[in-house]
Amino acid sequence: MEIPFVDLRAQYRQIQGEVDPAVLAVMQRGDFVLGGAVAEFERAFADYCGVKYCVGVDSGYSALEMIVRAYDIGPGDEVITAANTFIATVLAISNAGATPVLVDCDPETYNIDVTKIEAAITPRTKAIMPVHLYGQVADMDAILAIARKHNLYVFEDAAQASGARYKARTAGSLGHAAAFSFYPGKNLGAYGDGGAVTTNDPDVAEKVRLLRNIGQKVKYFHEIKGFNHRLDTMQAAVLGVKLPYLDGWNASRRRAAATYADLLADLPLVTPAAADDAEHIFHLYVVRVADREALMDHLKSKGIATGLHYPIPIHLQPAYAELGYKRGDFPVTEEYAELIVSLPIFPELDDDKVAYVADAIREHMAARGVAEKLPEAMAAD
């Protein structure tokens, strides 16, 4: 059996009958740039998230950067985010001219450790940008309480969390603004790059609309200096077809995750923890295990693909030497970067395939006589 990390073709086969005509219709209409499908998808996605406004942009990265810029955050300002995120979160802050300030992750949920946020706040702090990592919403009530106390904005990096819920609310509706990625492998993926900003603030929505479209609302009338970060019309058409399926696909991911958790429960590895009140939608299924390279090699020999999210924390990347962090600054992030491995997960991963992966892991553990007990350092306390 071959089990890819994600299988985008399986999903395409499911919706081909709807998606092909939707894309062809764009060509027939010829409204290629900011065409009707963009506005239609923006309305549908805003409603889905439970917010007033959605502005389609060309990537999750752009969505994050446009948010930072829309709030006039730039040189001299600081934005707090998670040390164990994907680099795009941090790039959006620094490319807007502001300074990223990193905070270690919670040892259970992998999301920003809310008990460490206040120590990172300075007079320059303007916003907190929690990341709903791996598809689980961060501890938003605690983050919003800290933000209110210190008069800060909260921007959700919801790139991995399309459709994730928190206390019956949907990711993207929980802070001042949120960024989504529609990169093909994300839970709601386009057939190329795409992203969106959601917000309830009409001025922010308007500013992002200007920023994404060379600063103009009326053609050749430029109110501000903008960019070209528009959501492509064909991608919007694809997303419009896919959105009604999102909840079902996320439910399938949750089911696969539950099967993994069942089948791996007695093995010496740590499966994902479900936070209170958060409905994890498993963009990634990340476990912690000792000697992961050996496990990854064994799985590869069985035709099973795995991933690492992410192998080198941002503060240890050459690109961010300028921040002045050193090894030891974010101990949980650093330790987990050595232990995490992402197992295949996608909506079409049925129980037989999950069992095949789990069996391969069990076989590896047995062959190596891996201890029944986790090494002390791996147990989250």
Ligand SMILES: *Cc1c(COP(=O)(O)O)cnc(C)c1O
């Ligand atoms: C994917 C991702 C992004 C960036 O999205 P792109 O569409 O690839 O630009 C940002 N933040 C996180 C956490 C992501 O996973």
